[in-house]
Amino acid sequence: MIQIVDQKGKLRQPDAEDMLSPLSDSLNLDHVRAYPIEKYDSVLLIDTFSDSIAVVDKSTMSEIYKKNVNLSSSEIKILSGLFRKNTKKLNDKYQASVSKVCADSPITYVICPTYTCNNRCTYCYQQHAEDFKRRTICDEKLNKLLTYIEQDLRGRRKADPNKMAVLDLFGGEVFQPRMRQIVERLFEFARLNKMRISATTNAVELNAYFDLFVIYKPYMGRIFTSLDGGKEYHESRRIHVRGPSYQKIINNVNALLRLKIPVTVSINLDHKNLDQLPLFLEVSSQNNWLNNKLVTLEIGRVDDRRFETNYEGIMPEAELLHHLIEYDAQQGLPSNIKFAFIKSCLYMAERFGLSFNQKELGRIKGHFCWATSPADSVVYVDPDLDTFRCTYTVGKKAFITGNVDSGGPDNSKWFAHNMFTNPECGECSIGGYCSGGCYLSFQKNKAKQCFEEQANVDYFVKEVVMPRIIQQLTGVADDKTA
Numbered sequence: 001m002i003q004i005v006d007q008k009g010k011l012r013q014p015d016a017e018d019m020l021s022p023l024s025d026s027l028n029l030d031h032v033r034a035y036p037i038e039k040y041d042s043v044l045l046i047d048t049f050s051d052s053i054a055v056v057d058k059s060t061m062s063e064i065y066k067k068n069v070n071l072s073s074s075e076i077k078i079l080s081g082l083f084r085k086n087t088k089k090l091n092d093k094y095q096a097s098v099s100k101v102c103a104d105s106p107i108t109y110v111i112c113p114t115y116t117c118n119n120r121c122t123y124c125y126q127q128h129a130e131d132f133k134r135r136t137i138c139d140e141k142l143n144k145l146l147t148y149i150e151q152d153l154r155g156r157r158k159a160d161p162n163k164m165a166v167l168d169l170f171g172g173e174v175f176q177p178r179m180r181q182i183v184e185r186l187f188e189f190a191r192l193n194k195m196r197i198s199a200t201t202n203a204v205e206l207n208a209y210f211d212l213f214v215i216y217k218p219y220m221g222r223i224f225t226s227l228d229g230g231k232e233y234h235e236s237r238r239i240h241v242r243g244p245s246y247q248k249i250i251n252n253v254n255a256l257l258r259l260k261i262p263v264t265v266s267i268n269l270d271h272k273n274l275d276q277l278p279l280f281l282e283v284s285s286q287n288n289w290l291n292n293k294l295v296t297l298e299i300g301r302v303d304d305r306r307f308e309t310n311y312e313g314i315m316p317e318a319e320l321l322h323h324l325i326e327y328d329a330q331q332g333l334p335s336n337i338k339f340a341f342i343k344s345c346l347y348m349a350e351r352f353g354l355s356f357n358q359k360e361l362g363r364i365k366g367h368f369c370w371a372t373s374p375a376d377s378v379v380y381v382d383p384d385l386d387t388f389r390c391t392y393t394v395g396k397k398a399f400i401t402g403n404v405d406s407g408g409p410d411n412s413k414w415f416a417h418n419m420f421t422n423p424e425c426g427e428c429s430i431g432g433y434c435s436g437g438c439y440l441s442f443q444k445n446k447a448k449q450c451f452e453e454q455a456n457v458d459y460f461v462k463e464v465v466m467p468r469i470i471q472q473l474t475g476v477a478d479d480k481t482a
């Protein structure tokens with residue numbers, strides 16, 4: 001017997017639509033991940049490439065392994081439709097997604113006008129690197145940068161004059177009082193070029209810029225900031241050069257909201273600060289941020305993509321996701337919560353309605369993240385006009401992808417990191433969900449990354465998917481005995 005897990009995570013019997021596949025004389029399940037469901041003498045099969053999930057009883061499984069001798073033609077058609085790896089079909093689907101997402105995504109220029117910062121956060125992955133230079137962009141380089149963006153944008157808007165473009169500010173910390181002149185110039189540039197302004201900021205000294213936010217309000221997109229949890233914990237890790245920052249950040253977020261500017265407030269979790277989540281939600285509640293349409297409360301995961309910090313508090317993706325699913329079941333998470341850390345488990349989480357608004361703009365199936373996806377037009381540019389592809393690499397000169405002075409970025413190596421171009425990933429039983437994993441981890445220690453991503457998928461299946469399947473099988477069994 002074959003039961004299909006539909007896109008809403010519900011078991012259903014195959015129907016005529018599932019029998020449209022041509023008859024196949026070779027059903028190869030080598031690329032499919034199989035998990036026994038002992039109590040029901042069945043196996044849960046997951047094809048990560050076609051994203052098909054089904055429950056197949058053990059006798060049907062043994063017929064498959066005996067080369068289909070006793071399977072009916074309808075069973076073979078169903079199984080072929082679910083589990084036959086069709087590289088051409090996958091490729092066509094991939095190309096179609098690239099075109100569609102490219103057409104829908106904005107062109108984003110992320111400017112890091114300074115690497116200086118008014119905070120000394122204990123955990124900052126950028127500011128502690130030994131070769132890191134805390135520079136601010138000079139006038140000459142700023143002129144060059146703006147000319148580059150103007151020309152690049154003009155060329156790309158030829159085909160679509162209304163193409164959305166974003167000027168995103170990043171750092172270091174942009175909104176320091178000393179950055180005023182540069183920020184004014186960037187805001188005005190965005191207005192003249194019909195770009196939306198967004199920014200990532202620690203928000204501690206944002207109040208020095210509110211007059212600009214009022215003037216440029218029609219161009220303002222989202223402001224991204226973060227809290228580390230409750231006040232005491234936050235102040236112990238987020239060291240601001242001029243004393244406590246917690247209340248200042250909250251006041252500045254509330255002032256942005258009064259201007260109707262959307263804000264994302266995020267928290268990054270690990271084993272050691274999980275207890276901060278209720279405090280983060282409590283302060284959100286006190287400030288009317290819960291279920292507030294202007295606010296997104298984002299949950300990230302503390303990670304170590306280059307395997308360099310060896311921080312022992314790191315929680316694997318699937319474990320953190322499981323913890324949050326349980327938290328939601330017991331305490332309830334607000335509707336404006338957004339997860340920002342689900343990678344290999346994303347497609348399974350979406351199917352069971354457990355992805356909590358995670359939408360990674362630009363990420364398409366075949367890639368682990370937006371940074372390797374050609375569908376996302378994002379470039380980071382720093383004070384030296386060096387370009388970078390992913391947020392985590394900004395400021396690390398070993399990861400430069402080019403320079404504005406010499407024609408801009410070359411992302412070809414990043415885009416070539418996907419499930420089609422890495423032969424091992426194409427053969428791997430989690431290839432369609434992991435798709436090569438993080439490009440940085442892959443380069444640093446591929447074996448470790450493969451181990452971790454396979455463990456993530458297995459953990460999620462065991463702790464989250466399987467109980468939901470068994471509950472339905474039990475329901476079916478109970479119905480039969482009733």
Ligand code: SF4
Nearest residue numbers: 425428431434436450
């Ligand atoms: S990176 Fe490793 S685990 Fe991920 S798809 Fe490739 S081979 Fe599989």
Ligand code: SF4
Nearest residue numbers: 369371390392438439
């Ligand atoms: S390559 Fe992707 S997964 Fe890795 S750090 Fe960059 S954005 Fe994150």
